[in-house]
Amino acid sequence: VQLVESGGGLVQPGGSLRLSCSASGFTFSRYYMSWVRQAPGKGLEWVSEINSGGGSTNYPDSVKGRFTVSRDNAKNTLYLQMNSLKPEDTALYYCAASQGSWGQGTQVTVSS
Numbered sequence: 001v002q003l004v005e006s007g008g009g010l011v012q013p014g015g016s017l018r019l020s021c022s023a024s025g026f027t028f029s030r031y032y033m034s035w036v037r038q039a040p041g042k043g044l045e046w047v048s049e050i051n052s053g054g055g056s057t058n059y060p061d062s063v064k065g066r067f068t069v070s071r072d073n074a075k076n077t078l079y080l081q082m083n084s085l086k087p088e089d090t091a092l093y094y095c096a097a098s099q100g101s102w103g104q105g106t107q108v109t110v111s112s
Contacts, residue, residue, distance in 0.1 A: 001025040001101045008093060008106030015085050015110070021078040021095030021103055029053075029073040032098040035080045037091035037108075045091070048080060063089075085110045 007019040019035070035048045048069035049058045057069050068081040078095050085108075092105040 001097075001099075003095050003097065003101055003103035005093065005095055005103045005106035008108045010109045010111065011085055012112050013085060013087060013110055016081070016083045017085065017108060019080040019082070019093055019095075019106060019108070021080075023076045023078065023095075023097070026097070026099060026101070028071075028076040028097075033069075033071060033078045034096045034098070035067075035069060035078075035093060036096055036102075037089075037093045038105075039088070039091040042091075047093075050078070082108070087111060 002024045004022045011017050030052055032052055033050050036044050036046050038044050047063050048067055050069045050071055054071045059067060066084045070079045087110050090110050092107050094103050094105045096102045
């Protein structure tokens, strides 16, 4: 089982990034998927969830209206479109599957 995130980087406040998470070694389409982040010196924060078919999503208030999670089950890939980024969005972003697997994370830094 492997989850590999990509797409992180340095972006200015107000900018956008699209994260990707490529899955392998399990039946991706069967599982809910989530994005979770960890800011420097802080605990884990859940930032999005999508059901197995992609038709239902959930977000905390901190990112609602700015972040959009999606998935392509044909490509075994999860996405997170992040718009209107703020400095407080700076964190290591992980994708996680509901069967317990996690990726290694991709760093997002929002700074001018």
